[in-house]
Amino acid sequence: MQTRFSFGGDEHIFAEVGEAMSLEAFFKSLFITNAVRDARIKGVTEICPANASYQVKFDPDRIKPDDLLAELKRLDSASEKSEPVIKTRIIEIPVLYNDPWTHETLMRFRERHQNPDGTDLEYAARINGLDSVDAFIKAHSSAPWFVSMVGFVAGLPFLYQMVERKRQLQAPKYLRPRTDTPKLTVGHGGCFSCIYSVRGAGGYQMFGITPMPIYDPNQTISYLRDFMCLFKPGDIVKWKPIDRAAYDAAVADVDAGRFAPVIRDVSFSLTEFNRDIDGYNRKLDGVLHGR
Structure with a gap:
C-alpha cells in the first residue's frame, strides 16, 4: 500500500x-x-x-x-x-429504527430522493437486495462498525461496517441535500454510516434515531464530562435496535443524569479479524455483553 x-x-x-x-x-x-x-x-x-x-x-x-x-x-x-493491533473501545448505541421524527423529515424531502414513493429504509433494503425493512435492520445492526474518522460537524462519527466487502451495505446520498436532519439521526451514505451529532442540513439516508447524546459542548452529560465528543477514531460501535418504550425510557434517563452507556475496553487485531470475520465479531459481542 x-x-x-x-x-x-x-x-x-x-x-x-x-x-x-x-x-x-x-x-x-x-x-x-x-x-x-x-x-x-x-x-x-x-x-x-x-x-x-x-x-x-x-x-x-x-x-x-x-x-x-x-x-x-x-x-x-x-x-x-507493525502488528495491526489497537487498544480501543466497543460502544453499544441504542437505535429506534423507523422512528417518527426522521420519518416526518424524510417525507418532507421526497422530491430530493431517488425513490419519492417510499421511505429511506425501504429504498436501502431494495437496492441492497433485501426483501424487507426488517431484514435491512438486521443486516445493519448485526455486525459492528469501526469509527474511521470524526468530523464534518463536531462529534459526528463516520462508521465502516466490519464485514466482507461484498456484504457491506451501500446507499447513495440524496439527489439534493436536505435543509433539515433531526439531531442524533442514524444516517448512511456510500459505505459509511453516521450519527448526526446536531440538527442541521444533510444528505445521508435516514434509518432511525438514538436517544444517546454523542456531543455535549457544555459537558453536563455524565459520560461526556471529560471530553465533549464521545467518539474517536478506532472506536467500535454496535447498534442495538430498541422499541419506542425503551427509547422514551432512555431519553428520561439522559435527562435525569442516570443514563449509563455500555462501553468496554477491547484489544482489536486486524490479522485475527481477517482470519475469521464472523467469529471475531461474535467475540467482540461477547466482550460487550460480558460473555
Whole structure:
C-alpha cells in the first residue's frame, strides 16, 4: 500500500494512504497519526486522521516542510512492519429504527430522493437486495462498525461496517441535500454510516434515531464530562435496535443524569479479524455483553 504525499499550501502535508476505504488503509492512517502525536514532533500543530488518509498541520518557522515529510515517510515505512493491533473501545448505541421524527423529515424531502414513493429504509433494503425493512435492520445492526474518522460537524462519527466487502451495505446520498436532519439521526451514505451529532442540513439516508447524546459542548452529560465528543477514531460501535418504550425510557434517563452507556475496553487485531470475520465479531459481542 503506497502512500502518496502532497503539500497543502505552506502549512499542511496531506497523505493519501489508499484510494479506496479499507480497514488496512484506516489502520495505517491511525498508526501514523498516533505515532506523530506520540513523537511530539516540534512544529506540528494539528493532526487530522481520516478514513483512508490524514493531514498534518505544521509551523514552517519551527520545522522545514521537507524535514517533516521525511519524518512522515519514516513512520510510513515503520507502519508496514507493525502488528495491526489497537487498544480501543466497543460502544453499544441504542437505535429506534423507523422512528417518527426522521420519518416526518424524510417525507418532507421526497422530491430530493431517488425513490419519492417510499421511505429511506425501504429504498436501502431494495437496492441492497433485501426483501424487507426488517431484514435491512438486521443486516445493519448485526455486525459492528469501526469509527474511521470524526468530523464534518463536531462529534459526528463516520462508521465502516466490519464485514466482507461484498456484504457491506451501500446507499447513495440524496439527489439534493436536505435543509433539515433531526439531531442524533442514524444516517448512511456510500459505505459509511453516521450519527448526526446536531440538527442541521444533510444528505445521508435516514434509518432511525438514538436517544444517546454523542456531543455535549457544555459537558453536563455524565459520560461526556471529560471530553465533549464521545467518539474517536478506532472506536467500535454496535447498534442495538430498541422499541419506542425503551427509547422514551432512555431519553428520561439522559435527562435525569442516570443514563449509563455500555462501553468496554477491547484489544482489536486486524490479522485475527481477517482470519475469521464472523467469529471475531461474535467475540467482540461477547466482550460487550460480558460473555
